[in-house]
Amino acid sequence: MDIVNKLKKELLKQAFTEEQKQTERLNECKHIASIYAQTENAIAVLSDMKANISYIYYGGVAEKLGLAERNTAKTIQSIWEEEIFSRIHPDDLQEKHLQELRFFHFLKSVPEKKRPDYYLIHNMRMRDHSGRYVHILHRMFYIASHSNGSVWLSLCLYNFSMDTSLSCTILNSADGQTLELEKQNCNDLLSDREKEILQLINKGKMSKDIAQTLSISINTVNRHRQNILEKLQVNNSIEACRIAKELHLL
Template identity: 65%
Template sequence: MFYDYLCKGKSLYLSTQCLLITISFPDMDIVDKLNKEFLTQPFCKNEQLPEELNEYKRIAYNYARIENSIAVLSDMHTNISYIYYGGTAETLGIARKGDNQNLESIWEKEVFKYIHPDDLAEKYVQELRFYHFLKQIPHKKRADYFLMSKLRMRDPSGKYIPILHRMFYVATHSNDSMWLALCLYNLSVDPTMSCRVINSTNGQVIELEKQDCSKLLSDREKTILQLIDMGKTSHEIARELFISKNTVSRHRQNILEKLQVKNSIEACRIAKELKLLF
């Protein structure tokens, strides 16, 4: 599995701590990161068949109809969301049961403004980490996993009530780009539930908060990445650490491979998200 591969038998650290994002989204840093990850993927246009999109729209509609979910199908390529409102939306005062709408964004902001600010901030971070988790899973098996977490959402009286949030990546292209995401919001019967990833084929539960990824990078790799983050060149790093420039280059390549990123800027960003850099 992903965390076994990354951490060599150690737990994967996916803490949920982050800066708070208010309902008006004044700090868009994490949102910008997600947009960059999701919307700039190299999509395969010949694999985006209208009939496949319509099939998943019907699935989202049926979740809203049968489970009373708020079902949001997000198309990462066109940056469009299709929202179907079940009874949960009516309970929260968001929309009437049976309503639906299309938004020119992958973000369902009409729903987000009812989420407690603390939980919304955590939701963004967990979704970024879930995305990178799935990047290590063979693309044909990604739909087997879903992210499940608890949110607090405001009802018409102003009271925050527990909501179960689930997220699936239901369609992935052959080049590993994730095309369609499905988010479901339902009234929760377990307000104490922690955020977790679940494999729906075998029931495996992965507790995100309890994982530890401190051993993902070696101490030397962390030191080099810290110096890269400070803006130092490979030549400067080699001179400071008394090693050859070729050794620095080899460490840099290992870092990119372990973090599954394409460049040092992305490596520094992901390492900070995983609390490997501070």
């Protein structure tokens, strides 16, 4: 799934610096994740974007789903918890990654100190131990950033959902404000010229036609096309237009 590659690249390509008390802060966040798992019976996943490592803590939800025994934990060498992802309904998994990409870019516009106030919440379907899909509430927090603005630690929580009508929403836990994620876009992913070219591609225009329309060379058009594919992490123009529409770039 191309959106997966895009999200992973956005998270892992960030520039990280050596920070004072980094180990202390990591241990604090690991403790927070373990407490969530114990008190809410949640599956809590703390992901370290700098080290590309995840710390997973299992509560009663994990036992019910057949993933692990409650009050256990493990560490994996990836920010991608494939064992959990493999249980999520394919349609919901694609939506999850897309919304997380939107959320990541939304937080880039938020002052570092206020980022932990915001979290993403939405419903999804996951298979239990019998293969039956059950409703799960997923919450995602970016709970620590580096001084240069790079997002460092994320916390994902999985609980059984009591209200399946909840739509994908950003909540500010400090003031109760809610934001509709569909209205948050990723405009900074592409330059204005790249969006202009992609709009013409979406209309079926070839590079030669685009060059004439914009009064630029074909080489320039092709360079922009290649940049678009790389930024959206897709293999062709059809996929680029599809992902761009999902991200409200078209």
